[in-house]
Amino acid sequence: MTGLSAAEFGLLNALWLRKMATRGMLEENADVPSAVAEPFLEAAADRDLVRALGDYIVLTDGGRRAVLDHYDGEYRSLREAPEFLEWYERFEGYNSRFLGLMSAWQTGTDEAQERTYSRLVRVVERHVDALDRAAGWIPRYRHYAARFRRSLDNVDSGRTDYVSSPVVDSLHNIWFEFHEDLLAVLGRPRESVED
């Protein structure tokens, strides 16, 4: 084990998933209050786990290793649990549909976008339901469900940038991060996956 508390792992993991983030983004994504985040991020910089890059924070190699070591320690037993692996296989089905629909959303006409979005919502809602089950194994996955619901609400109120924009907590950003997270739980982080 790496000796990271749940909140510390939450912050470093949020940074690993997002690749670069401001302090505010991290606190929101990790669901960790400023009072906890601020001293930890300062200590993490002293320990060479994170560093500044312009207005953003990024992980160092050491920080990335700490995150992946924590996944290894925390989730090793899940990697051979048949029910969890079945759950993951079903997710890959949702994932293919989600990515195809997201590309169709980006390239479609306004009318086509409306139809595509309805289908996209159905995939996201099914995934949010599935996350309830996954939270039995990994309780922090409930936070992804909450983020998805918040983004769906934003799109419903006219903020269409919450579908795919990389600069807000969009459906695509959350999905992208969740997929990275799940692969790391399974011990197959993307840095070792070809495509």
Next chain:
Amino acid sequence: MTVIAEGMNVFETNKQPSGTVHYLASPMDVIALIDSGKLRDHILLVRGGTTTFLAPALTMGAIGVITMSGAPESHLGILSREFQTPCVMTTYLTDGSGSRYVPGETGDEHFEEIVEALDGKNVKLDCSDHDVGKVVVLD
């Protein structure tokens, strides 16, 4: 001008970014390039279509991307459309050994050949066709 490589075009655009191809093998390579202040001098070459460690480069204003595997429907494809960064995926050399990427069946030599042929070359991306993106040598 010679087309040295072709691949799947992620989105049609009249932008024709040009620069020296820079191969990025790891997350730290990406950070080092951003740190150097020369990100926009380069067309970025990466191995995988889901090379998500490239995200900071796109955020910081990368001008063009070439991948050696992956599809336009991948996370990286979606990001490059959002940032409107021209991107050619699953690129192959037009005048090499003829090797093509096949998921799960492609050895390292395929990627090494492409890196050797493209890294350091001054190129421009032509992404004006709906389906095919071209890497054109400028020198």
